[in-house]
Amino acid sequence: MEIEIREVVISDLAIESLENIYSYGLETFSFSSATVFIEELYSRINSLSSDYHLHPICRFIPSKTGMYRNLAHGKYLVIYRVRAERIEVLNIIHSSRSPSKIRAARKIKI
Secondary structure: OOOOOOEEEEOHHHHHHHHHHHHHHHHHOOHHHHHHHHHHHHHHHHOHHHHHHHOOEOOOOOOOOOOEEEEEEOOEEEEEEEOOOEEEEEEEEEOOOOHHHHHHHHHOOO
């Protein structure tokens, strides 16, 4: 079976979330810990180009097609939408956030 490769597009909100996660890591842990964590997160986001189907459907954003999925990384959820031509990373949210904050990712336009 041939794997379909799709472009990964990251929303402005997701980029802002990544910056905030990195800043929090710098303040709370250390430069090296924050850097390793964010590099691993970027790597996993980039791997969505071929691995988008391996992650579960996001239970907080129900849809008939299952187009909303989430990738867990540490205590964070990378919420993404699967389109025919690309993968859209909508937001990166701490898993302790309320489901309504996670559901709000559905409205993000890219």
